[in-house]
Amino acid sequence: MSGEIDVSRDNNEDYEQIIKLLEEKINALQAETESLRKELNYYKSELEKLLSPPLIEAVVLDILDDGKVVVRSTSGPNLIVTVSNDIDIKSLKIGQSVALNQRGSAIVKILPEREDPFVKSMEVLEKPNVRYEDIGGLSQQIQELREVIELPLKNPEIFKELGIQPPKGVLLYGPPGTGKTMLAKAVATESNATFIHVVASEFAQKFVGEGAKVVREVFELARKKAPSIVFIDEIDAIGAKRIDLGTSGEREVQRTLMQLLAELDGFQPLDNVKIIGATNRIDILDPALLRPGRFDRIIEIPLPDFNGRKEIFRIYISKMKVSRDVDINILAKLTEGFSGADIKNVCTEAGYLAIRENKRIIEMNHFIEAINKVKSKRKEEFKGREEKYT
Numbered sequence: 001m002s003g004e005i006d007v008s009r010d011n012n013e014d015y016e017q018i019i020k021l022l023e024e025k026i027n028a029l030q031a032e033t034e035s036l037r038k039e040l041n042y043y044k045s046e047l048e049k050l051l052s053p054p055l056i057e058a059v060v061l062d063i064l065d066d067g068k069v070v071v072r073s074t075s076g077p078n079l080i081v082t083v084s085n086d087i088d089i090k091s092l093k094i095g096q097s098v099a100l101n102q103r104g105s106a107i108v109k110i111l112p113e114r115e116d117p118f119v120k121s122m123e124v125l126e127k128p129n130v131r132y133e134d135i136g137g138l139s140q141q142i143q144e145l146r147e148v149i150e151l152p153l154k155n156p157e158i159f160k161e162l163g164i165q166p167p168k169g170v171l172l173y174g175p176p177g178t179g180k181t182m183l184a185k186a187v188a189t190e191s192n193a194t195f196i197h198v199v200a201s202e203f204a205q206k207f208v209g210e211g212a213k214v215v216r217e218v219f220e221l222a223r224k225k226a227p228s229i230v231f232i233d234e235i236d237a238i239g240a241k242r243i244d245l246g247t248s249g250e251r252e253v254q255r256t257l258m259q260l261l262a263e264l265d266g267f268q269p270l271d272n273v274k275i276i277g278a279t280n281r282i283d284i285l286d287p288a289l290l291r292p293g294r295f296d297r298i299i300e301i302p303l304p305d306f307n308g309r310k311e312i313f314r315i316y317i318s319k320m321k322v323s324r325d326v327d328i329n330i331l332a333k334l335t336e337g338f339s340g341a342d343i344k345n346v347c348t349e350a351g352y353l354a355i356r357e358n359k360r361i362i363e364m365n366h367f368i369e370a371i372n373k374v375k376s377k378r379k380e381e382f383k384g385r386e387e388k389y390t
């Protein structure tokens with residue numbers, strides 16, 4: 001307020017002007033106070049953040065009936081903790097990243113999903129939803145898995161009565177994308193078993209110094225969640241023939257394998273935990289893994305033959321809107337050497353081609369174009385595969 005006002009003049013207009021100016025000043029000061037108050041609060045909360053103790057990151061391993069939770073803290077041990085009142089326990093799931101309070105006694109925050117190595121290398125499905133009928137061309141393999149995994153899990157008494165010991169572990173081997181994971185999931189679904197999926201290559205790389213501990217934890221979880229099926233994908237990453245143990249990385253892989261063997265030896269054939277291993281490289285596996293009482297049933301999962309390819313096309317096409325000219329016989333003929341995963345890609349790609357042309361129905365020419373596309377994309381891969389499997 002810098003305007004010079006002559007108050008000696010007894011003039012109403014002047015007074016009004018003074019009042020107006022004073023009001024304006026009050027408003028300006030009030031606004032300034034408000035902004036300073038906000039600034040003060042901001043610095044106060046920043047200071048609080050800086051002074052508050054750090055939280056501990058952990059991964060949920062199990063949710064107990066009494067409302068407590070088993071977590072694996074990044075600082076080391078497994079802990080049994082409570083859940084803070086403002087967190088809904090139902091929103092917690094196994095594998096979830098959480099923050100513990102500083103004492104490590106309670107979960108105080110659910111952390112956003114991110115690439116946690118433990119989570120990434122393990123998936124636990126209480127109710128997997130793949131059924132045998134979703135799998136094309138592997139009826140013999142399905143039959144075998146039903147006998148050696150599903151039947152002993154569902155009716156162990158039959159085996160006890162007859163005095164037969166079913167295998168503890170089954171090894172599936174064959175090229176990538178042929179349905180090994182699908183098969184293992186389907187057996188779990190049909191046996192009402194928990195499906196625990198670990199990718200051996202992931203934990204071999206990510207858990208430096210901790211591979212053996214992770215194997216132990218996986219089997220502990222499997223026993224708790226029994227009946228369960230532990231599916232170890234890419235088992236060659238930890239189960240390759242023993243090599244020169246010069247580097248610490250090699251020794252680490254070795255320790256992980258030894259722990260796996262110890263776990264396999266540690267339970268009985270009729271316990272309700274079964275192991276399914278999968279590999280594309282059976283040739284490099286350590287024979288110790290294949291000894292009786294370990295992975296003592298080996299099932300080959302080959303690339304689908306003509307009838308297999310037809311079945312796989314039929315499964316996917318039955319869920320799509322296709323025109324009458326789509327001929328599964330021709331599609332199966334044109335896709336020699338394709339895996340189930342390749343065939344699924346062809347079907348998806350054909351759908352996209354139809355969408356791109358604004359068509360409401362998928363035609364034979366879309367499938368043919370999709371086959372060529374997938375073929376050229378995978379050409380290099382096929383070459384590699386043929387070399388490996390011929």
Ligand SMILES: Nc1ncnc2c1ncn2[C@@H]1O[C@H](COP(=O)(O)OP(=O)(O)OP(=O)(O)O)[C@@H](O)[C@H]1O
Nearest residue numbers: 134135136176177178179180181182312340341344
């Ligand atoms: N026989 C099949 N019948 C139906 N779909 C299949 C079949 N094989 C593969 N697929 C499809 O391909 C996808 C990948 O297959 P899956 O992961 O089971 O193969 P995999 O043998 O475990 O491969 P990898 O060795 O690369 O892990 C499946 O999710 C499924 O959609």
